[in-house]
Amino acid sequence: MPEGHSVHRIARQFDRNYVGRRVAASSPQGRFVEGAAVLDGLEVLSVRAVGKQMFLEFERDTWLRVHLGMYGAWDFSGEILVDPTIASANGRMGQTNQRGTDDAVLDDAGENSLSSIGAPRRARGHVRMSEQTSGLTREDEEWPPPVVGQVRLRLLTEVTCADLRGPTACQVQTPDEVAATIAKLGPDPLVDDVAAGEERFVEVVRRKPTPIGLLLMDQSVVSGIGNVYRAELLFRARVDPHTPGRDLPEDVVRGLWRDWVRLLAIGVETGQMMTMDDLSPDEWRAAMAHRDDRHWVYHRAGLPCRVCGTSVLLEEMGARKLYWCPVCQVA
Structure with a gap:
């Protein structure tokens, strides 16, 4: 989706x-x-x-x-x-150029990710x-x-x-x-005032008994997050997806929103759901060339967690596949 x-x-x-x-x-x-x-x-x-x-x-x-x-x-x-705000005249993405990777990269599906x-x-x-x-x-x-x-x-x-x-x-x-x-939709960082959107998000999440793994997919809570971003946001925050929203500390909930603001901007610029941090130019190119190398846990069921080595779990939550690490994401 x-x-x-x-x-x-x-x-x-x-x-x-x-x-x-x-x-x-x-x-x-x-x-x-x-x-x-x-x-x-x-x-x-x-x-x-x-x-x-x-x-x-x-x-x-x-x-x-x-x-x-x-x-x-x-x-x-x-x-x-x-759109010149997304790609330069030669079709390359600004963020990738900043990382020193100027040449087009075809991924394993034959995609030129840099001109996406x-x-x-x-x-x-x-x-x-x-x-x-x-x-x-x-x-x-x-x-x-x-x-x-x-x-x-x-x-x-x-x-x-x-x-x-x-x-x-x-x-x-x-x-x-x-x-x-639109009134039925949750805040979108690219549409709503970011600070006001954060307050709406925090207020709703912290009063809900619903697991955060479901809340992030609820478009009335926050707009735009799908299966990939859900898994990655939760891993990046080291949050157990089964934790009720109301049990999460306020700073953690605010951190989720602010990370969504950041990842959404990267996604709009590059056209890819890049969720890995601090990659070298070579690592960035490899990730852009292979979808499964762009993420921490998504689509990695049974593979070792990139941080702790534990096998990444796969389960169904909200009728969608959820990937998460049972060690890194348990307090």
């Missing part, structure tokens, strides 16, 4: 390529025909991401809400304008904006591009095409409905 960093990057891509332009909207799959008809011919006015959800504002007080869920993805083709923009995947000449990988669209592709597979919604400008596949939610909303949807 795309986590918060990917959705923010996707929103920035829409801001670069769609805001200020009119769109031809259609539903090739046929499951969003009425909604597409409402959007067809309208100008895109703004875009915002909150946690795992994205909201496109159109003229006539019309909004499109999209939640990619587990399997959703945006495929972009045509003219793709790169919110997790685009090279697919039939498109740029897929979902959860991993990278690539830029080909200049020689057919225009407009042929529809491939089940496309819920196609948004087409004169030069750019965005195809939405497999979302959990895709609906037209009024301004009041958008406000109501």
